Amino acid sequence: xxxxxxxxxxxxxxxxxxxxxxxxxxxxxxxxxxxxxxxxxxxxxxxxxxxxxxxxxxxxxxxxxxxxxxxxxxxxxxxxxxxxxxxxxxxxxxxxxxxxxxxxxxxxxxxxxxxxxxxxxxxxxxxxxxxxxxxxxxxxxxxxxxxxxxxxxxxxxxxxxxxxxxxxxxxxxxxxxxxxxxxxxxxxxxxxxxxxxxxxxxxxxxxxxxxxxxxxxxxxxxxxxxxxxxxxxxxxxxxxxxxxxxxxxxxxxxxxxxxxxxxxxxxxxxxxxxxxxxxxxxxxxxxxxxxxxxxxxxxxxxxxxxxxxxxxxxxxxxxxxxxxxxxx
Numbered sequence: 001x002x003x004x005x006x007x008x009x010x011x012x013x014x015x016x017x018x019x020x021x022x023x024x025x026x027x028x029x030x031x032x033x034x035x036x037x038x039x040x041x042x043x044x045x046x047x048x049x050x051x052x053x054x055x056x057x058x059x060x061x062x063x064x065x066x067x068x069x070x071x072x073x074x075x076x077x078x079x080x081x082x083x084x085x086x087x088x089x090x091x092x093x094x095x096x097x098x099x100x101x102x103x104x105x106x107x108x109x110x111x112x113x114x115x116x117x118x119x120x121x122x123x124x125x126x127x128x129x130x131x132x133x134x135x136x137x138x139x140x141x142x143x144x145x146x147x148x149x150x151x152x153x154x155x156x157x158x159x160x161x162x163x164x165x166x167x168x169x170x171x172x173x174x175x176x177x178x179x180x181x182x183x184x185x186x187x188x189x190x191x192x193x194x195x196x197x198x199x200x201x202x203x204x205x206x207x208x209x210x211x212x213x214x215x216x217x218x219x220x221x222x223x224x225x226x227x228x229x230x231x232x233x234x235x236x237x238x239x240x241x242x243x244x245x246x247x248x249x250x251x252x253x254x255x256x257x258x259x260x261x262x263x264x265x266x267x268x269x270x271x272x273x274x275x276x277x278x279x280x281x282x283x284x285x286x287x288x289x290x291x292x293x294x295x296x297x298x299x300x301x302x303x304x305x306x307x308x309x310x311x312x313x314x315x316x317x318x319x320x321x322x323x324x325x326x327x328x
């Protein structure tokens with residue numbers, strides 16, 4: 001018959017105390033009463049349990065978990081990712097503001113002073129503009145990437161205010177694009193693109209080094225401006241549904257696999273083609289709403305994004321879903 005050593009007895013008591021403390025959530029005083037020991041003896045037993053490896057304590061950092069999600073997204077899509085943490089029960093408006101604030105900081109702190117910046121107007125980019133710190137650029141300009149007019153408004157008051165905030169923050173000139181967001185007739189667009197005044201802006205769009213944009217979505221809980229601002233008729237919306245559209249970038253519409261071919265509305269769009277967008281060296285996209293998950297997946301599949309600022313819950317959901325293929 002084996003005799004328990006003092007070392008074994010101490011280890012047994014340490015395990016018992018640790019189980020009561022960590023597993024059953026008892027207080028030191030309760031454990032001391034049960035084991036008929038002093039509180040200080042119980043404390044030493046619990047410390048001993050940690051020292052000999054009976055107890056391992058792991059601290060899970062939200063920042064570390066966020067970094068893991070960012071790394072997985074980055075590795076999957078070959079892009080730079082900034083994940084924006086938000087507390088539970090945060091409103092959509094607050095998620096947008098937090099994401100926009102991060103995007104504004106990322107853009108400003110890493111911007112080449114000579115880089116021209118292309119802007120696609122929208123609620124997300126408007127929020128980014130509100131949070132831009134002042135940073136003076138040299139030999140640069142802000143370029144509007146798609147028109148903003150429709151049959152009821154010139155769009156200047158909306159898109160112009162966004163461009164102006166970028167221009168003021170970076171101390172540089174603004175190049176507006178005074179055309180409709182969507183033409184009634186694609187032939188009108190083709191003719192207008194031959195005009196020297198319009199051609200000058202289109203050429204400037206092709207030369208931008210940085211493109212800042214959000215994503216529109218017909219499925220968003222809060223409708224994107226292009227879907228709620230009188231730009232699309234009922235027939236247009238039916239066409240988008242028929243064509244399987246999940247989102248738009250600068251009023252160019254795409255499917256979940258990133259394809260754009262055969263989407264009739266794109267023939268009337270004033271936005272740059274995806275081939276033009278993909279030639280821009282830095283393409284920073286900000287997305288905050290979980291309801292835009294398909295729009296984000298489509299944009300990633302299309303290869304539109306080189307740098308993503310994304311709200312945490314949305315980022316986690318994208319990581320959980322399978323990689324969708326396709327580009328067009």
